[in-house]
Amino acid sequence: MDDLYREVIIEHYKNPSYRGKLDPHDIFFADNNPLCGDHIEITLQVGADGAVSDARFDGHGCAISQASADLLMEHIIGKPLEEVKQLNKQDVLDLLGIDLGPVRLKCALLSLKVLKAGVYGLGEAGDDLVE
Amino acid sequence: MAFEIRKIREDFPTLARQVRPGVPLVYLDSTATSHKPEAVLAAMDGYYRHSNANIHRGVHTLAEEATALYEQAREGIARFINAPAARQVIYTRNTTESINLVAYTWARANLKSGDVVIATEMEHHSNLVPWHMLAAERGVRLEFIPVTGDGLLDLEAYQKLLQLGPKLVTFTHMSNVLGTINPAREIIRLAHEAGAVTLVDGAQSVPHFPVDVQDLDVDFMAFSAHKMVGPTGIGVLYGKQALLEAMPPFLGGGDMIKTVHLHSFTPNTIPYKFEAGTPAIAEAVGFGAACEYLSGVGMDAIAAYEHAITEYALERLEEIPGLRLFGPSADKKGGVAAFTLDGIHPHDVAQILDQDGVAVRAGHHCAQPLHEKFSIPATSRASFYLYSTTEEVDRLVEGIYKVKKYFA
Numbered sequence: 001m002d003d004l005y006r007e008v009i010i011e012h013y014k015n016p017s018y019r020g021k022l023d024p025h026d027i028f029f030a031d032n033n034p035l036c037g038d039h040i041e042i043t044l045q046v047g048a049d050g051a052v053s054d055a056r057f058d059g060h061g062c063a064i065s066q067a068s069a070d071l072l073m074e075h076i077i078g079k080p081l082e083e084v085k086q087l088n089k090q091d092v093l094d095l096l097g098i099d100l101g102p103v104r105l106k107c108a109l110l111s112l113k114v115l116k117a118g119v120y121g122l123g124e125a126g127d128d129l130v131e
Numbered sequence: 132m133a134f135e136i137r138k139i140r141e142d143f144p145t146l147a148r149q150v151r152p153g154v155p156l157v158y159l160d161s162t163a164t165s166h167k168p169e170a171v172l173a174a175m176d177g178y179y180r181h182s183n184a185n186i187h188r189g190v191h192t193l194a195e196e197a198t199a200l201y202e203q204a205r206e207g208i209a210r211f212i213n214a215p216a217a218r219q220v221i222y223t224r225n226t227t228e229s230i231n232l233v234a235y236t237w238a239r240a241n242l243k244s245g246d247v248v249i250a251t252e253m254e255h256h257s258n259l260v261p262w263h264m265l266a267a268e269r270g271v272r273l274e275f276i277p278v279t280g281d282g283l284l285d286l287e288a289y290q291k292l293l294q295l296g297p298k299l300v301t302f303t304h305m306s307n308v309l310g311t312i313n314p315a316r317e318i319i320r321l322a323h324e325a326g327a328v329t330l331v332d333g334a335q336s337v338p339h340f341p342v343d344v345q346d347l348d349v350d351f352m353a354f355s356a357h358k359m360v361g362p363t364g365i366g367v368l369y370g371k372q373a374l375l376e377a378m379p380p381f382l383g384g385g386d387m388i389k390t391v392h393l394h395s396f397t398p399n400t401i402p403y404k405f406e407a408g409t410p411a412i413a414e415a416v417g418f419g420a421a422c423e424y425l426s427g428v429g430m431d432a433i434a435a436y437e438h439a440i441t442e443y444a445l446e447r448l449e450e451i452p453g454l455r456l457f458g459p460s461a462d463k464k465g466g467v468a469a470f471t472l473d474g475i476h477p478h479d480v481a482q483i484l485d486q487d488g489v490a491v492r493a494g495h496h497c498a499q500p501l502h503e504k505f506s507i508p509a510t511s512r513a514s515f516y517l518y519s520t521t522e523e524v525d526r527l528v529e530g531i532y533k534v535k536k537y538f539a
């Protein structure tokens with residue numbers, strides 16, 4: 001766990017590949033984790049084939065929340081929106097490669113929550129999206 | 132009795148455990164909850180093994196024993212805070228419930244729309260939200276004593292607020308984030324001069340230094356057993372007798388009544404008026420044992436020891452580049468060190484420290500408005516108690532350097 005925290009998470013936190021904003025974009029959503037002040041917003045471009053052609057995240061917060069957002073953007077590019085809708089908690093944990101207690105889990109899942117609320121076109125990002 | 136840290140640590144079984152094989156625990160989160168000594172565990176275990184019965188009314192031996200233990204604990208707690216009488220010590224679940232008891236009974240019987248309640252900007256949510264709820268329901272007006280940049284209450288601003296003629300002044304005796312020990316006696320004296328009733332959140336003071344409710348002349352005082360080497364699930368509301376007697380009851384049910392008819396009841400005398408239903412009996416017994424344990428060590432000795440640890444900790448932490456400490460200097464605070472590290476989120480700090488067995492808390496510590504005041508979402512917080520050591524502070528400092536290296 002020690003090494004994983006350093007390598008995967010710190011690397012994506014310090015040198016994210018997908019930080020930024022897409023303009024124009026087809027999908028946008030933003031939300032906070034009020035308990036720790038993490039903030040994530042995502043912008044997606046969707047191709048004529050219904051797949052994510054490009055994706056970016058922006059925001060601030062702990063290493064886990066920001067690294068998981070970067071990993072998630074990398075993961076969904078090229079994937080059909082229908083497949084993105086099926087992503088769940090375990091997928092994010094697999095991307096991070098670590099087990100997390102309930103508090104850090106909220107940090108890790110914020111980006112997925114924001115992503116799914118955007119893809120589903122919801123008004124609000126609920127915890128039921130990431131169960 | 133001399134303060135022998137090695138002996139004290141032996142009293143607390145959890146302190147000897149390893150977090151993971153080869154990684155001993157460095158517990159720096161006593162502000163959230165303390166560990167429990169053998170004496171408290173044995174008292175509770177002994178109660179269940181030997182005397183277990185429901186209290187009051189029972190005439191059989193076990194019921195009488197259980198009642199006696201429950202009431203002896205109340206007497207012990209009363210002595211611990213120098214309450215004039217044990218009946219002024221009301222058992223609740225915790226500090227939060229004690230404050231809510233005052234908000235639901237005394238405040239709803241005495242406050243009306245437009246009346247002023249003064250609190251402070253450094254309150255724990257448990258001494259904020261009950262007043263928000265009252266404000267929404269009754270139109271009571273909330274005012275706050277500001278916190279200065281170095282983490283002290285602005286007493287000049289307080290004096291001005293008193294001109295509003297508040298009905299209640301409520302404040303934390305010691306901040307669970309800044310560690311600030313507020314000048315309670317002075318705040319209470321001024322409140323009384325302005326005609327206000329006072330409620331002190333003693334969740335962090337009663338565990339850490341001698342608190343004498345008569346010397347403070349406080350009207351209500353709330354605290355929790357679990358932060359003072361006692362069990363979870365039990366706390367106390369202390370109150371002045373005349374106030375408690377004039378208050379309507381809180382929860383209705385068994386034990387809190389004198390007589391019940393189909394269409395009416397008469398409430399019991401204090402403290403029972405406020406203790407409806409079967410209470411946390413074993414926990415009360417544990418609470419009594421906790422007070423006895425702390426008195427045995429000596430609250431003056433505990434306060435002096437914690438002060439030395441805190442001074443040492445602040446000194447070591449101040450040396451770390453990029454570390455910002457919150458709260459006043461060691462002479463004005465208890466054993467709490469809340470800090471941020473440049474560019475590193477407190478959650479990451481806490482998680483990396485945990486890898487080395489160092490337990491600190493990260494977040495807003497149920498004091499979100501205070502963090503907003505300092506424009507930060509969260510802090511990491513290390514806190515100390517009678518069983519903390521300077522070696523543990525050293526482990527914390529080493530851990531923080533390691534965190535910095537990760538993120539360098």
Ligand SMILES: Cc1ncc(COP(=O)(O)O)c(C=O)c1O
Pocket residue numbers: 162163225226227228255257258303305306307332334335355366497
């Ligand atoms: C200053 C202060 N007030 C109130 C509380 C609430 O205590 P409890 O959760 O036991 O009700 C705490 C505990 O975190 C505290 O530190």
